[in-house]
Amino acid sequence: MLSVAAKKTQAHDLVQAVVRAVQARAELLQVGLWAWDMDGELVAKPADINGICAKMHAAGLDCRRACRSMSEKALGANEPICGVCPCGGVLLALPMMQRRRAVGVVAACFPVRQAYENGVLRELWRSLNLPAEELNAPGAAIRRTSADAQDLLNVIGWILERELSLLTSKGETEMLSSNLANTYEELSLLYQISGSMKVTQQPEDFFRGMCGELLDVMRVGAVAAIINPPEKTHADQSVVLAGEPDISLQQVRMLASAHIAGEFRDNRPTLNNDFAPGRESQLGSIHNFIAAPLIRDKSLMGMVIAMNRQGDFDSADLKLLNSLANQASVFLSNSRLYAELQDLLMGMLHALTSSIDAKDPYTCGHSQRVAALSRVIAQQLKLPAQKVHEVYLAGLLHDIGKIGVPESVLCKPGRLTSEEYEKIKLHPTIGARILGGIRQLDDIIQGILTHHERPDGKGYPQGLKGDQVPLEGRIICLADVFDAMTSDRTYRKALTLDVVSKELNLHKGAQFDPQLVDLLLNMDMQKILEEIRRPPMTVFPAGASEAL
Structure with a gap:
């Protein structure tokens, strides 16, 4: 208009x-x-x-x-x-x-x-x-x-x-042609934004892409998205900014809190084509803006702001930004719901593995440490984020089959008999069978089933050899033994890192994948040891939202 x-x-x-x-x-x-x-x-x-x-x-x-x-x-x-x-x-x-x-x-x-x-x-x-x-x-x-x-x-x-x-x-033909071109751009943007809505995507990544697209379609100097943290959490407010380098994240926060948040009448978008914050204000680089709230269930989850257009913003811009904000609100709400479900799942898995580790005070926290180290190794191998998370989950659940092993065998302080050892060797198969009915965990079962296989073929339960052992199994095998050697046991104290290094070098190629051993030994093992022993800040590990 x-x-x-x-x-x-x-x-x-x-x-x-x-x-x-x-x-x-x-x-x-x-x-x-x-x-x-x-x-x-x-x-x-x-x-x-x-x-x-x-x-x-x-x-x-x-x-x-x-x-x-x-x-x-x-x-x-x-x-x-x-x-x-x-x-x-x-x-x-x-x-x-x-x-x-x-x-x-x-x-x-x-x-x-x-x-x-x-x-x-x-x-x-x-x-x-x-x-x-x-x-x-x-x-x-x-x-x-x-x-x-x-x-x-x-x-x-x-x-x-x-x-x-x-x-x-x-003139009307030219205007109609221009309007059709603008409408096509807007529809393409809406289609592209809706197509990129994946609940497994981090919200910041989604809004970064959306802001970049809006820059071109609305022909503005800068676009920002402010994402408020979920209620009852201690997370910080997130700000995503695309466009002019002379507008800072702090300026966006000031603009939102002082000039926009109170202007959303009935949760509707707002615009200001004559923004004049004053000569002394830190917002002097902003001369006009349009903003739409991110609303879901009457809760303000954030806002999207477009700034510094050469001409005036109009009602068509309001409609476009409001449509995008409505779509983004649905995405953000679904993303948070998915994160809560993932968090619940991870919490249950942690609780389950902790209950197994709790049978023996000397293995308390073992599964979480193996999972954390497995993830570090997978990241060093530059595996995709989804594969890294699958390795993490397999490491977390690698001993789930010990549920089917008698406690008298698991907690025996002395040396196991051959019959007792055979019962222990069943736990990878039992674990794979337990998780086999959960479709969402299909991709991690191989790591659980093969984490006791060896390159020399002397492992169990299948006696696989060399490259027959899946990469997940080789990673968890190394992480499992590393944690066992660096932890106290009933029959010995934790080994020093020097001794651990010698043992890993001694058995690489036979018990361990030599490439993985070299990778681990070239890292700062003291720092890694401190990291995997640190209590997790959340049961929802980094990267998990992109995995399942």
Whole structure:
């Protein structure tokens, strides 16, 4: 929607274009044209078409006032009218109508033969102190008479109407084409944004992409998204910003809290095309903005803000931003629900593994440490985020099968008999069978089943050899033994890192994947040991939301 100033400029330009197109034809008809827009601004004045008018104007004859007065009468009557020009000629005034609405007015004047023959023109010429002989040739050349007035009025009116119609149609076609292009861009943006809504995606990544797309479609300087933390959490507010480098995250926060948050009437978007925060304000680089709230279940989850457009924001921008904000609100709400469900799942898995580890005080926390180290190794291998999380889950649940092993065997302080050892060796198979009915955990079962297999083929339960052992199983095997060696046991104290390094080197290629051993030993093992022994801040590990 155009502003009032833009509409006036558009109407002025239209009148100017029409008169420019008509003037050449009017000169061929020996008619001079004056034109004004609806604000009374002069748009065009006649050229010297006969050598008479220009000399009289230069000598002081004021035809403009008479033409302007006649034009106002024509606008008042809303129809063409005829009159007499100060030079004794004919004066015609015609409103320029666009769909029954006046957009300007034209005054057409021309000298007539009667004024020359009856001496009126010669007397006026003399009163202006012009040499009489200079009137003879152009005066004698005048062919128009007063009787031509109506015909010229009809001709000029027809030409004006035709040119106005052509230019109006052209302008409307161009506007329609532009609107269609803008609508296509907006629909494409809405489609693209809706297609990128994956609950497994981190909210910041989604909003970063959305803000970048909005920059181009809305043609603004900067776009920001503010994401409030979920209720009853201690998380910080997140801000995503795309666009102008001279607008900071802190400025976005200040703008939102001081000038926008209280302006959402009935949860509707708001705009400010004349933003003036004051000379002393830190927001001086922002001159206009439009903002839409992220609302779900009457809760303000955040907002999307577009800033610094060259022109004004309008109602179309409000509708577009509000549509995107509504979609983004659905995404954010679903993302948080998914995160809560994931958190619940991870909490249950942690509780389950903790209950197994709790059977033996010496293995308390073992599953979580194996999971944490397995994740570190998988990240060092630069595996995809989903695969890293699958390795983490497999490490967390690698001993779940010990549920099916008698406690008397698990907690036996001394050496196991061969019969007891065979029972222990069943726990990978039992674990795989327990989780086999959970479709969402299909991808982690291989790691659980094979975490006691060895490259030399002497592992269990299948006796796999070399590359037959899946990568997940090799990673968890190394993490399992590393934690066992660096933890206290009933029969010994934790081994030092030097001893652990020697043991890993001694058995790489036989018990452990040599590439993984080298990878682990090249890391800061003391730092890793401290990291995996640190209690988790949340049961929802980093990257988990992108995994399942």
